[in-house]
Amino acid sequence: MANFIVTGGAGFIGSHTCFSLLQKGHKVIAIDSFFNSSKNNLRNIISYLKKYDKTVETRLNIFKCDIKNENKLRKTFKSIKSTFLNIDAVIHFAGFKDSNESINKPLDYWDNNVNGSIKLLKVMKEFGCRTIVFSSSAAIYDASYCNDIISEDSEKNPKTPYGRTKLVIEELLQNTYESSEENWRIANLRYFNPIGASPEGIIGEDIFHSGSNIFPAILKVANGYKSKLSIYGTDFNTKDGTGIRDYIHVKDLADAHIAAVDYLNNFKREFVCLNIGTGKGTSVIELVNIFENVNNCKIKTKNLEKRIGDFPIVVANNKKALDLLDWEPKRTIKDMCLDGQKWILINSKANKIKK
Numbered sequence: 265m266a267n268f269i270v271t272g273g274a275g276f277i278g279s280h281t282c283f284s285l286l287q288k289g290h291k292v293i294a295i296d297s298f299f300n301s302s303k304n305n306l307r308n309i310i311s312y313l314k315k316y317d318k319t320v321e322t323r324l325n326i327f328k329c330d331i332k333n334e335n336k337l338r339k340t341f342k343s344i345k346s347t348f349l350n351i352d353a354v355i356h357f358a359g360f361k362d363s364n365e366s367i368n369k370p371l372d373y374w375d376n377n378v379n380g381s382i383k384l385l386k387v388m389k390e391f392g393c394r395t396i397v398f399s400s401s402a403a404i405y406d407a408s409y410c411n412d413i414i415s416e417d418s419e420k421n422p423k424t425p426y427g428r429t430k431l432v433i434e435e436l437l438q439n440t441y442e443s444s445e446e447n448w449r450i451a452n453l454r455y456f457n458p459i460g461a462s463p464e465g466i467i468g469e470d471i472f473h474s475g476s477n478i479f480p481a482i483l484k485v486a487n488g489y490k491s492k493l494s495i496y497g498t499d500f501n502t503k504d505g506t507g508i509r510d511y512i513h514v515k516d517l518a519d520a521h522i523a524a525v526d527y528l529n530n531f532k533r534e535f536v537c538l539n540i541g542t543g544k545g546t547s548v549i550e551l552v553n554i555f556e557n558v559n560n561c562k563i564k565t566k567n568l569e570k571r572i573g574d575f576p577i578v579v580a581n582n583k584k585a586l587d588l589l590d591w592e593p594k595r596t597i598k599d600m601c602l603d604g605q606k607w608i609l610i611n612s613k614a615n616k617i618k619k
């Protein structure tokens with residue numbers, strides 16, 4: 265059993281990772297400003313897991329803290345240290361995530377993502393905590409001319425302020441690793457397109473605060489919160505003209521973080537960047553068709569111009585992650601579509617989903 269700090273632990277990917285960590289018997293300290301989430305995801309996890317394991321309530325601690333607030337973060341770490349003595353690893357999700365929004369709000373994105381990460385690293389260093397897994401993104405790559413799958417050393421040239429913040433944080437982490445004799449262990453996980461929800465239907469993405477991502481938009485149309493799905497770009501050089509992406513089930517992605525910490529624990533010092541995707545591409549039209557078939561519904565669509573940063577094909581070469589980690593993605597696009605819709609159906613019935 266180990267002690268994990270999870271920044272952004274109440275968010276979409278963070279809460280699924282807290283769920284997996286708690287299921288595996290670890291202690292979890294979730295730090296979140298709740299800017300884009302509430303405690304509900306974490307409460308739902310506890311209500312579900314305590315049916316099987318009475319210790320779970322004692323293994324989850326939640327701290328409200330904006331990681332940009334260095335003094336508060338320091339106090340939070342102090343309080344965590346006095347309770348848990350040892351922090352084995354930090355999994356760092358806290359950040360803003362909407363590529364399109366970042367084009368109009370670059371200062372907010374640089375401040376929250378980069379400044380927040382600097383504060384976190386400073387406080388980690390003070391408290392002798394040197395193991396971190398960071399949420400990076402496929403948005404760091406230049407996929408403009410990419411008609412092949414993207415490997416970790418493919419061209420980097422983010423097209424949006426969001427992508428630039430992710431690349432700069434990776435560089436910051438690399439500088440931190442290289443600049444000292446200290447034994448930092450760092451994994452940058454470059455996610456492709458996480459979608460779906462917990463198969464139990466207890467946690468999922470907040471579809472009203474998920475930016476312009478395709479899957480929450482499909483869920484909105486399927487459940488009557490929006491009339492039509494906007495498809496950005498139908499004249500890409502792809503099999504059906506729509507963009508091809510590498511969708512990965514959020515639970516598989518969550519498990520990759522635990523596998524990454526296990527991997528880092530084999531070393532005294534390590535710095536690694538890994539693509540986390542399935543290696544399989546699915547077009548927007550294919551995704552919509554699969555969603556309609558497995559959920560027996562109709563998604564009306566409207567075709568729009570492609571946006572800045574939209575590339576025809578963004579698919580991971582995930583060989584390095586498969587080779588280095590004791591991990592592989594297990595769930596299919598059908599699973600992602602079923603689980604995503606199940607989360608909405610269960611929670612809108614219980615009136616927990618609010619616009």
Ligand SMILES: NC(=O)c1ccc[n+]([C@@H]2O[C@H](COP(=O)([O-])OP(=O)(O)OC[C@H]3O[C@@H](n4cnc5c(N)ncnc54)[C@H](O)[C@@H]3O)[C@@H](O)[C@H]2O)c1
Nearest residue numbers: 272275276277297298299300301330331358359361399401
């Ligand atoms: N969802 C995706 O498609 C995707 C893809 C690639 C990378 N990522 C990255 O993964 C991470 C998690 O994404 P997500 O989809 O779960 O997003 P999310 O918005 O659901 O979760 C982020 C969490 O961080 C919290 N947060 C934001 N700024 C904070 C701050 N300064 N201090 C403390 N908490 C803060 C939010 O309240 C939220 O709970 C983000 O860093 C995102 O950029 C996401």
